[in-house]
Amino acid sequence: MSDESAGSRKPKRKRLDPQTREEEIVEGASLYFAEVGFDGSMRDLAARLGISHALLFRYFPTKDALIDRVYDRIFLSRWDPTWDGLLDDGTLPLAERLKRFYSGYLRAIDRPEWVRTFIYGGLAGININQRYLSLIKRKVIAPVAVELGKLGGTGHGGAVPSEEALELSWGLHGEVFYLAIRRWVYGVKVTTDVEGFVALTVAKFLEGAPAVLKMRSRGR
Amino acid sequence: MSDESAGSRKPKRKRLDPQTREEEIVEGASLYFAEVGFDGSMRDLAARLGISHALLFRYFPTKDALIDRVYDRIFLSRWDPTWDGLLDDGTLPLAERLKRFYSGYLRAIDRPEWVRTFIYGGLAGININQRYLSLIKRKVIAPVAVELGKLGGTGHGGAVPSEEALELSWGLHGEVFYLAIRRWVYGVKVTTDVEGFVALTVAKFLEGAPAVLKMRSRGR
DNA sequence: CGCGATATTGACCACTTGGTCATTATAAGA
């Protein structure tokens, strides 16, 4: 409308410096593959970026190389280091620790690129998923199970959580993650009140899990 | 080794009557697509079945038609009608009802075709998933939330469950389903003791959820 | 055994895919 009129040439090719272009490609690819899965085509992606598909191969030698970069971008940079000490921090009540961790965690992963790419990868058997899961087990599931052992008073005071405590801990994790699945995999409308949801779920967990553990240890 | 020697001709083509062949195809396609996703090729599937890919198109006009049939086979026939009355059955204690339902339900869906196909479909935005989810909400989540309302004693005695009760009920469902996801999507080794797992999870739910609901209704 | 209905196949088509490369246009520096 404004100054399209006279001789203002608009170049048919946008020539960016390689850094910016590469960043643009990785960003675009993250969104694209999250949407359509890794069977999406390079041509499609290029069209969406407004460039030729040949250019993609100038920046990434193969499609797999691009996908690797997408994985890096989405996963490797999204673990907040402050979470590491959080769950073991004895100065905070467990409820508070859990609420803080899962609020932050859910905020970090509750987005389409993360959830969909993770699930796509799981289905495809990409090993990054299994590595990620064992990280979760080590950093989250096990510590929580240990705390649970203390609360449950089953004599499992040590650093080795019981099978049941682990399963209960996985349960909490699953509940939280399932919210993100419903939202981004099933495309269902779910609450946006992350804080409220986590508070509710954690409260239920702390109310129920230790009690069950007690029941199990003393008679049935 | 035995009678391959002399004139015992083995035909290069196996000629089956259409019913059997069709059944074989649908069965094979269910497993195949569950494994590799719906981007798997008709030629690949045919090879796995030991037939030519042209034959597939004699039985199903298009690939989508085959996929539809696969969906039917996996989902439509797996809802056990006896579950329908189960959750509302006032003559059984709620714990018993929940254990029975979720044991049966988990046994029905905890298999690769079901879980993987369902998730593949969700990612692809197939509407069968959303229909299925609303069925779950109507037949499982809502009834359980209503029972929860009674136990929580929040005055929500009626048939309209509160938002919080619904969320807690979804939580239970998510925990259970997450077991199947870990097993069949992430490929992680998890317990095979379905009964035990359900008993533990239901116990935790009934110990925790009503308590939380009470806390929420009387002062915070 | 021989025949015929038809289940099954191989060859084929148009199109899409990941990937290559010589050619072209752009923006910065002189």
Place this chain on the structure above:
DNA sequence: TCTTATAATGACCAAGTGGTCAATATCGCG
């Protein structure tokens, strides 16, 4: 303004895709 290094492209390739169809081999029936 002209040059030039190089970002970006279009045309191309071989392999794979869903889908078609005339030819062929199998099995049941007489």
